Amino acid sequence: MTMADSGSSEEVAVICNTDITSSESENNIINTMVERSTALLKKMEISVAEADKRTGKNTVNMQETYTVYLIETRPAESVSEGGTPAAPDTLWRRYSEFELLRTYLLVTYPYIIIPPLPEKRAEFVWHKLSADNLDPDFVERRRVGLENFLLRVASHPVLSNDNIFFLFLTEEKGWREAVLETGFQDKVDSRLKSLSASFRVKNPDKRFTSLKNYSDNLSTVISQLLRIRARVADRLYGVYKVHANYGRVFSEWSAIEKEMGDGLQSAGHHMDTYAASIDDILEEEEHYADQLKEYLFYTDAVRSVCRKHELIQYELEMAAQDLSYKKQQKEEMETGTVRIFSFKGMTSKLFGQETQEQRESKVAALEQSIQEGENALKEKNAETQEFVEKAWSDIERFKEQKDRDLREALISYAIMQISMCKKGIQVWSNAKECFNKM
Amino acid sequence: MSVGVPRGLASSGQKLITEILHPLSAAEEPMSPGPDVTAGADQEKQEPGLTNGAPVEISSPSSASVLLSRLQLDDELEADDQDPYGSTEARDLFVTVDDPKKHVSTMETYITYRVSTKTTRIEFDLPEYSVRRRYQDFDWLRTKLEDSQPTHLIPPLPEKFVMKGVVDRFSEEFVETRMKALDKFLKRVADHPVLSFNPHLNAFLTAKDLNKRQGLALLTKVGESVKHVAGGYKLRARPAEFCAMGEYLDTFSQKLGTIDRIAQRILKEQSEYLTELREYGAVYSSWAGSEEQLQRPLEGVAGCVTTSCGALEDLSDNMSQDFLPVLREYVLYIESMKNVLRKRDQVQAEYEGRLEAAVLRKQEDRTPIPVEVEKCQDKVECFNADLKADWERWQRNKRQDFKQLLTGMADKNINYYEKCQDAWESLITLLQEKQTEDKTSETN
Numbered sequence: 001m002t003m004a005d006s007g008s009s010e011e012v013a014v015i016c017n018t019d020i021t022s023s024e025s026e027n028n029i030i031n032t033m034v035e036r037s038t039a040l041l042k043k044m045e046i047s048v049a050e051a052d053k054r055t056g057k058n059t060v061n062m063q064e065t066y067t068v069y070l071i072e073t074r075p076a077e078s079v080s081e082g083g084t085p086a087a088p089d090t091l092w093r094r095y096s097e098f099e100l101l102r103t104y105l106l107v108t109y110p111y112i113i114i115p116p117l118p119e120k121r122a123e124f125v126w127h128k129l130s131a132d133n134l135d136p137d138f139v140e141r142r143r144v145g146l147e148n149f150l151l152r153v154a155s156h157p158v159l160s161n162d163n164i165f166f167l168f169l170t171e172e173k174g175w176r177e178a179v180l181e182t183g184f185q186d187k188v189d190s191r192l193k194s195l196s197a198s199f200r201v202k203n204p205d206k207r208f209t210s211l212k213n214y215s216d217n218l219s220t221v222i223s224q225l226l227r228i229r230a231r232v233a234d235r236l237y238g239v240y241k242v243h244a245n246y247g248r249v250f251s252e253w254s255a256i257e258k259e260m261g262d263g264l265q266s267a268g269h270h271m272d273t274y275a276a277s278i279d280d281i282l283e284e285e286e287h288y289a290d291q292l293k294e295y296l297f298y299t300d301a302v303r304s305v306c307r308k309h310e311l312i313q314y315e316l317e318m319a320a321q322d323l324s325y326k327k328q329q330k331e332e333m334e335t336g337t338v339r340i341f342s343f344k345g346m347t348s349k350l351f352g353q354e355t356q357e358q359r360e361s362k363v364a365a366l367e368q369s370i371q372e373g374e375n376a377l378k379e380k381n382a383e384t385q386e387f388v389e390k391a392w393s394d395i396e397r398f399k400e401q402k403d404r405d406l407r408e409a410l411i412s413y414a415i416m417q418i419s420m421c422k423k424g425i426q427v428w429s430n431a432k433e434c435f436n437k438m
Numbered sequence: 439m440s441v442g443v444p445r446g447l448a449s450s451g452q453k454l455i456t457e458i459l460h461p462l463s464a465a466e467e468p469m470s471p472g473p474d475v476t477a478g479a480d481q482e483k484q485e486p487g488l489t490n491g492a493p494v495e496i497s498s499p500s501s502a503s504v505l506l507s508r509l510q511l512d513d514e515l516e517a518d519d520q521d522p523y524g525s526t527e528a529r530d531l532f533v534t535v536d537d538p539k540k541h542v543s544t545m546e547t548y549i550t551y552r553v554s555t556k557t558t559r560i561e562f563d564l565p566e567y568s569v570r571r572r573y574q575d576f577d578w579l580r581t582k583l584e585d586s587q588p589t590h591l592i593p594p595l596p597e598k599f600v601m602k603g604v605v606d607r608f609s610e611e612f613v614e615t616r617m618k619a620l621d622k623f624l625k626r627v628a629d630h631p632v633l634s635f636n637p638h639l640n641a642f643l644t645a646k647d648l649n650k651r652q653g654l655a656l657l658t659k660v661g662e663s664v665k666h667v668a669g670g671y672k673l674r675a676r677p678a679e680f681c682a683m684g685e686y687l688d689t690f691s692q693k694l695g696t697i698d699r700i701a702q703r704i705l706k707e708q709s710e711y712l713t714e715l716r717e718y719g720a721v722y723s724s725w726a727g728s729e730e731q732l733q734r735p736l737e738g739v740a741g742c743v744t745t746s747c748g749a750l751e752d753l754s755d756n757m758s759q760d761f762l763p764v765l766r767e768y769v770l771y772i773e774s775m776k777n778v779l780r781k782r783d784q785v786q787a788e789y790e791g792r793l794e795a796a797v798l799r800k801q802e803d804r805t806p807i808p809v810e811v812e813k814c815q816d817k818v819e820c821f822n823a824d825l826k827a828d829w830e831r832w833q834r835n836k837r838q839d840f841k842q843l844l845t846g847m848a849d850k851n852i853n854y855y856e857k858c859q860d861a862w863e864s865l866i867t868l869l870q871e872k873q874t875e876d877k878t879s880e881t882n
Contacts, residue, residue, distance in 0.1 A: 214728065221725045228718045235711035242707055245700045253693040256686055260837055267844070403731040410735045411869050414742070414862045421859035425852050432848035438841045 040160040041151075046169060047072050048147035049090070051139045067139055068092040069146055073169050091172035095120070098146060100179060101168050105159060106301075107184045110308040111391035112159065113398045115152035116297030118145025124226040124289065126233040126282075137283070141290055148294070157397070201314050205388065211395065212306040219299035222292055229289060233282050244275035263438035270431040277427065281420050288416065291409040295402060302398070305391055312387050316380040323373035330366045333359065532556045533628045533643065535621035538613045539570070548572050549613055551620060555643045561635070567644045573598070575648050576620055582638035583627065589824040590633060591778050591832055593626035594770035595619070596763070615763045622767065626835070632824075676783060677822070683829060684779055691772040698765045701757060708754045712747055719743030735869055742861040749857035756850045764843050768836070775832060782821050789814040 049072045058064045074088035098117055105114045122138050133139075150169070153159045164182065167175050250268030254261040537552040555567040576595055583592045596619035606612060627633045642648065719740045726736035792811045799805055 217728050221721060221728070225718070225721045225725065228714060228721055232711070232714045232718050235707060235714050238707040239704060239711050242700060242704050245703075246697070249693055249696045249700065253690070256689050256693075260840065403729075406732055407735050407869065410732075410739055411866060413739070414866050414869070417742070417862045418859055418866070421855040421862065424855035425859070428848045428851040428855070432845050432852070435841060435844040435848055438837060438844070 040154050040166075042076055044154075044169070045072075045074050045076050045088075046147075046150050046154055048143050048150065049088075051143045052092070053134065065134065066094055067134065067142075068094050069098075069143055071150070071169060089170060091170070093168070095142070095146075097168070097176070098149065100176065101165065102149075103188075104164055104179050104182065104184050105153070105162070106304065107187050108162070108164075108182070109158060110312075111305060111387050112156070112394045113298065113301045113305055114159070115149050115156070116294060116301055117149055118142045118290070119293060119297070124223075124230045124293070126230040126237070137286075141286065144287075145290060145294070158394075200317075201310050202317055203313070205309065205313065207392070208306050208309045212303060215299040215302040215306070219296060219303075222296040222299070226289060226292055226296065229285075229292075233285065237278055237282060240278035241275050243271050247272035247275065260438040263434045263436075267431045267434035270427050270434065274424070274427040274431075277423050281416070281423070284416055285413075288409060288413045291405070295406065298398075298402070302395075305395070309387060309391060312380075312384050316377075316384045319373065319377045319380045323370065323377050326366060326370045326373055330363065330370060333363055333366065529629065530558045531628045531634050533621075533624045535617055535624055538617050540608060547608065548574075549608065549616075551617055553624065553643060561640055562644065564644075569643065569646065571642070571648070573616070573620070575642065576623065578648065579627075579638055579642045580623075583633055583636055586636060586638065587633060588781055589778070589821045590630070591775055591825075591828040592633070593623050594767060594774050595623055596767065597770070611759055615759055619763060619767055630831070676786070679826075680779060680782065680822075684776070687772050687776050687779070691769055694765055694769055694772070698762065698769070701762055701765065705754055705758055708750060712750050712754070715743060715747050715750070719747065738865040738868055742858075742865050745861035746858045749854045752857075753850055753854040757847070760850075761843065761847055764839065768839070771832070771836075775829075778825060778828070782818075782825055785814075785821050786818050789818045 048069050050070045052068050052070070053065055054068050055063065055065045070090055070092055072088040072090050095117075102114060102117055105112075118141070121133060122135075153162075153165055159165060164175075164179055167178055171178070247268045247270075250264045250271065254264035254268065257264060532555070534554045535551045536554070538549050539551075541548050541550060550570040550572045553567075553569050553571050555562070557565060573595075577598065580592055580595050583590075596616050627636075627639060633639065722736050722740035722743065726733045726740065729736060789811070792814050793807075796807045796811050800807065
């Protein structure tokens with residue numbers, strides 16, 4: 001229930017090593033964050049250099065094969081000085097450790113759109129692409145995806161300053177324990193709770209509602225796009241590969257021809273080349289699909305922020321409700337009227353009037369309770385306001401990032417298409433030359 | 439009928455068909471009552487007006503002659519360009535099949551095509567003719583040619599019956615494809631040093647009305663089928679070159695069949711690809727609707743996908759209309775060639791049979807080998823010579839046609855990719871312009 005209580009705010013403050021909770025500096029948040037955000041990448045170069053297979057025993061003592069990824073970090077200055085770069089610090093991490101890191105970030109920074117991890121299992125694949133988790137192409141694409149994740153976190157104005165993240169990059173041993181020590185797991189909201197909150201919030205923030213709708217739409221449209229793209233890739237693959245049959249038949253045919261033979265034979269080779277060229281084209285296009293997938297998974301992160309906002313809004317409304325209930329009770333006691341049918345009213349009718357002392361002590365207790373409620377409401381109000389401000393600044397940042405990234409993805413997709421066209425023109429021109437010689 | 443010594447025939451060393459009876463058709467007379475000869479005689483009687491040339495349609499003389507002279511020029515250029523042998527056979531007969539028209543009567547609906555002729559040959563009364571012919575008329579001509587020139591390869595007509603009734607016989611594509619095939623057929627006949635002098639061709643090109651010959655066409659067909667029954671005789675030694683031709687034709691038709699299947703399969707894959715691609719483009723459009731900054735880039739991508747769809751459609755249409763029919767025509771052409779080879783075998787078989795019988799008789803009663811057998815031998819040699827000449831010609835044509843067909847296929851694919859490339863390149867220009875705009879507005 002206390003996912004954003006004062007404790008967590010303090011912790012955020014500690015981790016961010018700044019006083020963003022104080023209202024005066026809030027206007028400067030973005031600027032200071034950007035300044036500090038560049039710090040980590042300025043200090044450090046981060047990459048996921050390679051992947052490797054390991055075999056070991058899992059928690060239930062079963063043999064399993066898994067993939068580990070080599071994280072390399074090195075001081076950035078050593079590179080810019082032009083000398084031989086210092087040997088990088090390296091450590092191995094499993095995908096599950098990345099997942100733990102992300103869960104930790106998700107819980108610790110409820111108002112931030114946490115960058116998504118690459119998919120755990122290959123989704124939206126077309127038939128030639130392996131869905132096997134240990135498939136080298138899949139592992140390679142995941143390596144790129146994990147590196148991208150680390151770079152996204154490292155360039156994020158808030159997340160880049162997180163100590164656990166820093167330890168993830170630098171301390172192979174004891175990292176898991178350090179994460180668990182933060183106690184973040186206690187703050188994990190149950191999905192059920194946030195679901196019920198979303199149904200019960202009375203005054204939803206329109207901005208968040210529309211953001212939620214937008215990310216629902218985006219999620220639908222991107223998954224639709226990815227599904228169709230996989231089918232398009234399948235079909236395109238078919239069109240190209242059937243041309244390999246021309247390669248074969250031209251070669252066979254050339255055996256019975258005199259003047260035409262050579263031209264046919266070499267045109268056949270070009271048809272083989274054409275058929276083979278699709279493998280690289282579609283492999284490259286997979287990168288575009290991965291870029292889209294990242295934003296598909298981002299929509300979950302956006303929705304998670306929306307959900308957390310609903311939860312905090314719900315808590316605020318509950319506090320307000322609680323307070324007004326107490327105030328109503330007090331009024332009833334003072335005036336002796338019962339506005340609504342209540343259990344208390346019933347008992348007083350059944351067991352007779354209370355003594356004056358009893359009444360007074362009750363009113364005093366109520367007043368105390370109202371005072372507490374007012375404080376709690378104030379606190380919740382401040383908390384909500386803070387959440388909204390922080391969340392909204394991150395949402396704005398995210399929108400810009402999304403527009404920039406997707407525009408670039410579309411440009412690179414167009415470039416891929418152009419290169420495919422050029423390859424096609426090249427191969428067919430070569431074939432034409434051969435046909436012309438016949 | 440005016441008869442003259444045609445130019446360009448000296449090299450082939452053959453006399454004009456009307457001047458002498460072909461050894462084969464002469465020898466045929468005693469064996470089976472020659473339908474050809476009677477048919478020819480009947481024709482003379484029944485269609486006295488047939489050889490009278492119909493004057494050129496004067497509806498659009500200028501455009502027709504412009505077209506013809508252009509075609510003539512193209513043909514000559516082509517000959518110089520591609521056919522090293524073309525120059526030895528000066529062309530003086532140019533035919534074109536175009537302008538299909540639909541005729542609807544109470545009895546039937548059919549298409550006629552305009553057959554235009556331009557010539558300097560003296561067998562023709564006029565330098566230009568224009569007549570309208572329907573498929574049946576072409577079929578008649580082909581049958582006549584096959585019967586009167588049995589030693590020659592007669593080019594194929596497009597298939598008479600449409601497969602499975604899937605295709606609409608009166609659809610624009612079907613008529614267009616058939617017209618091209620008929621044009622090809624007639625051009626091949628007109629370019630042939632022997633066939634082009636056949637009087638039936640003359641009649642076909644010039645007669646105003648060909649209607650009266652229907653019954654005769656039927657008769658000759660019966661005669662033809664009678665002739666085929668005579669086969670089934672084992673040859674002692676078929677010359678190696680004809681064996682090689684047969685083997686070549688078998689392999690070639692097999693390869694063409696494969697190419698045809700591949701081309702159809704590609705068309706199928708392309709049409710499935712097109713279906714998915716259309717949907718793919720639509721998703722970009724619908725995405726564009728929910729974005730602000732990304733709206734234009736997304737719409738741009740949708741536009742490129744749509745352009746690519748159009749280009750792909752063009753490619754598929756071109757392939758199914760220009761590529762596949764030519765392949766199929768060649769399969770028929772191979773069949774015609776095989777048919778001639780079979781006929782040659784029959785003639786050789788007949789000679790061998792007679793020779794064998796004569797040799798036996800000679801051993802028994804010492805009679806000399808009769809003239810009849812020698813005639814047979816002449817016939818075989820004549821057939822062989824015709825066939826070899828036609829084979830060479832066919833090989834040259836085939837080489838030209840496939841060169842053209844396959845470079846055409848390459849061109850169509852190149853054209854497809856160029857259209858797509860243009861679309862994507864203009865999208866990039868648009869996106870980058872937008873980006874620099876944004877950047878300048880940011881710095882301002």
